[in-house]
Amino acid sequence: MAQLPKKLPISETRLFGMNDKKQEDSGEGNVSGAMTGKTMQVRVKRYRPEQDKEPWMQDFEVPYSADTSVLDAVQYIKENLDPSLSFRWSCRMAICGSCGYMINGVPKLACETFLREYETLEIGPLANFPIERDLVSNISGFIDKLETIKPYIIREAEKPVSEGEYNQTPAQLAKYRQFSQCINCGLCYAACPQFGRNPEFLGPAALALAHRYNKDSRDEGTSTRMPFLNSDEGVWSCTFVGYCSEVCPKHVDPAAAINQGKLASTIDYGLNLVGLAKTKSSVTKGRESKNE
Amino acid sequence: MTQYSRSHHPLIWALFGGGGVVLAFLTPALIIITGFMMPLIYNDDPAALYRHVLGFAQSWTGGVFLTAVISLLLFHASHRIVDTFHDLHVSGPGHLLPILFYGGSAVCGFFTIFLLVSL
Amino acid sequence: MNNRKPYLQEQSANWWTENSFYKRYMLRELTSVFALVYALILLWGLYALSGGESSFISWLRIMASPGMVIVHVIGLISTLFHTVTWFELTPKIFYVYLNETKLADSKVAASQYGLFAIVTLIILALAVVWLNGG
Numbered sequence: 001m002a003q004l005p006k007k008l009p010i011s012e013t014r015l016f017g018m019n020d021k022k023q024e025d026s027g028e029g030n031v032s033g034a035m036t037g038k039t040m041q042v043r044v045k046r047y048r049p050e051q052d053k054e055p056w057m058q059d060f061e062v063p064y065s066a067d068t069s070v071l072d073a074v075q076y077i078k079e080n081l082d083p084s085l086s087f088r089w090s091c092r093m094a095i096c097g098s099c100g101y102m103i104n105g106v107p108k109l110a111c112e113t114f115l116r117e118y119e120t121l122e123i124g125p126l127a128n129f130p131i132e133r134d135l136v137s138n139i140s141g142f143i144d145k146l147e148t149i150k151p152y153i154i155r156e157a158e159k160p161v162s163e164g165e166y167n168q169t170p171a172q173l174a175k176y177r178q179f180s181q182c183i184n185c186g187l188c189y190a191a192c193p194q195f196g197r198n199p200e201f202l203g204p205a206a207l208a209l210a211h212r213y214n215k216d217s218r219d220e221g222t223s224t225r226m227p228f229l230n231s232d233e234g235v236w237s238c239t240f241v242g243y244c245s246e247v248c249p250k251h252v253d254p255a256a257a258i259n260q261g262k263l264a265s266t267i268d269y270g271l272n273l274v275g276l277a278k279t280k281s282s283v284t285k286g287r288e289s290k291n292e
Numbered sequence: 293m294t295q296y297s298r299s300h301h302p303l304i305w306a307l308f309g310g311g312g313v314v315l316a317f318l319t320p321a322l323i324i325i326t327g328f329m330m331p332l333i334y335n336d337d338p339a340a341l342y343r344h345v346l347g348f349a350q351s352w353t354g355g356v357f358l359t360a361v362i363s364l365l366l367f368h369a370s371h372r373i374v375d376t377f378h379d380l381h382v383s384g385p386g387h388l389l390p391i392l393f394y395g396g397s398a399v400c401g402f403f404t405i406f407l408l409v410s411l
Numbered sequence: 412m413n414n415r416k417p418y419l420q421e422q423s424a425n426w427w428t429e430n431s432f433y434k435r436y437m438l439r440e441l442t443s444v445f446a447l448v449y450a451l452i453l454l455w456g457l458y459a460l461s462g463g464e465s466s467f468i469s470w471l472r473i474m475a476s477p478g479m480v481i482v483h484v485i486g487l488i489s490t491l492f493h494t495v496t497w498f499e500l501t502p503k504i505f506y507v508y509l510n511e512t513k514l515a516d517s518k519v520a521a522s523q524y525g526l527f528a529i530v531t532l533i534i535l536a537l538a539v540v541w542l543n544g545g
Contacts, residue, residue: 105429106430131417174513242500260503
């Protein structure tokens with residue numbers, strides 16, 4: 001369950017940050033617990049495919065200060081306590097989307113979640129995805145789904161470069177900008193019980209991305225995306241739980257995108273029923289048919 | 293390879309949405325009227341109340357209103373109940389649950405119209 | 412040699428007990444049970460009405476019983492919770508644009524509450540006039 005961050009006054013945070021910088025220079029890494037003397041018990045879910053039948057929990061004692069992130073903590077564990085711990089990470093600034101883990105049961109980016117917000121800590125791989133090893137999830141199914149919905153601008157006929165770019169007004173940009181902020185971290189899939197129930201569900205991020213292109217004034221590909229949205233695996237698996245939007249670190253609001261997709265799909269259904277539109281009623285897509 | 297085929301969910305979703313609006317906007321007032329005002333407050337002359345309600349149900353507006361409220365509420369509820377069974381990992385044999393709830397809603401809807409016409 | 416052996420995390424049937432967000436969702440879905448019960452009560456009343464004056468009056472007596480009053484009280488609370496959750500969801504489906512900028516969800520929700528109050532007051536006022544024989 002989400003806990004309210006115990007916010008420090010800015011001056012104090014800055015002070016810790018400055019002291020931390022000195023620590024880094026002295027080769028202590030970015031965990032400055034040695035300075036403050038505070039440690040926290042951190043339970044990490046482990047799964048080593050070559051020897052474990054199922055995941056198990058391992059306890060570590062991690063020193064921390066006000067600016068120690070969960071990513072700092074797992075890096076401390078790997079460097080000082082157990083070098084076999086595996087996890088994905090990259091940018092440390094909440095934009096690459098690599099370090100999504102379950103933190104005390106809530107899908108979060110480890111780089112922007114801080115130990116000071118917790119009494120104890122339990123870290124696991126993202127829920128609903130297969131576990132590859134330790135905190136590493138197998139997200140290839142999610143990547144396939146992103147490809148499936150054709151996440152690029154589709155034109156009926158491309159105009160030559162000499163005719164210039166496709167212009168867009170700020171108002172036209174505003175229609176989809178929010179849905180284009182996704183960093184593909186997968187937190188929304190870990191939050192979605194319908195994806196947990198049915199892994200075939202295209203899911204929050206892919207459907208939000210489809211909506212992003214359907215809402216783009218430069219795009220003419222809505223009719224090729226609608227067959228995917230129209231299916232049971234498309235928008236119709238969603239029951240508007242809304243937790244995807246709650247955990248999204250970029251405020252994309254995938255639940256809004258999907259449910260606007262339901263409205264679009266219902267209109268498409270009606271138009272096809274009375275013969276005013278001719279959307280394909282069935283399409284196949286997958287790794288094998290990539291070059292269709 | 294996954295096959296994506298058109299779902300017929302839009303039909304039930306439209307009814308679900310209509311029922312959701314009826315439930316959100318109209319039903320609290322209706323519960324106060326039929327659940328509290330009629331049986332508990334305006335009950336000193338039941339025969340007059342009967343004539344009032346009969347007159348309302350026999351009118352065109354009253355009939356359309358009652359049909360819409362009863363059938364939309366049933367479809368709204370059925371949709372959420374069927375989904376909730378799915379959420380709770382409860383699946384009846386075959387399509388028993390959807391047939392029971394959606395079929396039952398349709399039957400009750402037609403029964404409402406039948407009763408109103410026969411008044 | 413391939414050492415890959417991904418571990419599948421199966422969803423348990425009681426997944427919704429994991430956090431308060433899921434529990435609130437399940438509570439929202441359960442408001443439909445009282446919607447169903449109320450629709451059947453109305454249909455029952457209509458059936459009683461079609462049976463003549465005495466059958467309608469006996470339906471009214473059942474509605475006045477303590478058990479049915481409790482059902483209606485729970486139904487009213489449940490329905491008002493549905494109203495709150497419904498007004499949270501609709502602004503996400505219907506984005507309202509005013510002068511090319513999106514109106515905040517809270518403002519859309521507030522206008523829905525305003526409309527809800529007006530509709531409820533009108534229905535109740537009409538009912539009072541009507542039940543007084545107007």
